[in-house]
Amino acid sequence: MELIEYPDRELMMIDLADKLAAELNGYLMNHEWATFAVPGGTTPGPIFDTLSGIKLDWSRVHVMLTDERWVPEDHPRSNTRLLRKHLLRDKAEAAKYIPLHADAMAPEDRIDELSGNVAAELPISVLLLGMGGDMHTASLFPGADRLQEALQDDAPPLMAMRGGGANEPRITLTAPVLKGAMSTHVVITGPEKRAALEKAQKMKPLDAPIALVLREAKVHWAE
Ligand SMILES: O=C(O)[C@H](O)[C@@H](O)[C@H](O)[C@H](O)COP(=O)(O)O
Numbered sequence: 020m021e022l023i024e025y026p027d028r029e030l031m032m033i034d035l036a037d038k039l040a041a042e043l044n045g046y047l048m049n050h051e052w053a054t055f056a057v058p059g060g061t062t063p064g065p066i067f068d069t070l071s072g073i074k075l076d077w078s079r080v081h082v083m084l085t086d087e088r089w090v091p092e093d094h095p096r097s098n099t100r101l102l103r104k105h106l107l108r109d110k111a112e113a114a115k116y117i118p119l120h121a122d123a124m125a126p127e128d129r130i131d132e133l134s135g136n137v138a139a140e141l142p143i144s145v146l147l148l149g150m151g152g153d154m155h156t157a158s159l160f161p162g163a164d165r166l167q168e169a170l171q172d173d174a175p176p177l178m179a180m181r182g183g184g185a186n187e188p189r190i191t192l193t194a195p196v197l198k199g200a201m202s203t204h205v206v207i208t209g210p211e212k213r214a215a216l217e218k219a220q221k222m223k224p225l226d227a228p229i230a231l232v233l234r235e236a237k238v239h240w241a242e
Pocket residue numbers: 058059060061062063085086087088098148149150151155156157158
């Protein structure tokens with residue numbers, strides 16, 4: 020794991036946005052398109068704000084979430100809503116969006132179709148992950164109902180997930196998809212998450228799902 024510490028959050032968000040854009044740009048030099056997977060939650064908004072204004076051939080960037088809360092897209096907890104408001108606008112409006120959500124009561128109602136769309140975009144070229152204080156990443160929560168299945172190397176690309184720290188049903192990329200990314204970044208803030216991250220390094224993914232990716236990841240941290 021490579022830990023990159025920043026003097027403050029604002030600087031980190033801007034610098035990380037630049038790094039991600041540079042990686043996408045580099046990838047596009049040798050590939051027809053790039054798959055860019057990003058987290059929801061409260062941390063990445065400022066990264067998205069900066070990214071959306073960066074000059075890049077966004078029309079060849081396919082954006083997807085690492086996980087989604089199964090709520091309508093105009094719900095305050097919808098990660099899709101966050102993306103539309105902060106990332107898929109300005110220059111980045113040209114990006115192709117690969118949804119993890121569809122209009123249905125439960126994720127299981129639409130998962131086959133959503134999963135097929137995700138499978139066509141793999142491997143992920145550039146992956147950005149968040150992490151919770153409980154060491155979950157994407158919607159792979161310790162104690163969630165199908166975590167064990169989602170950690171298997173032959174897990175389907177997308178799975179529904181309930182329980183653990185999740186408030187509502189979730190849909191999430193699974194371990195093989197996250198581990199298969201060409202480049203992996205994790206962004207965290209504050210002393211509590213820093214301590215959790217350090218603990219996770221010595222733990223198994225079943226207890227600390229972020230541990231799945233830590234060996235290969237660059238972790239970006241600011242107080
Ligand atoms: O939908 C989500 O909740 C996320 O994708 C999730 O995996 C997030 O990255 C962590 O929960 C950290 O969330 P915060 O940034 O809000 O602390």
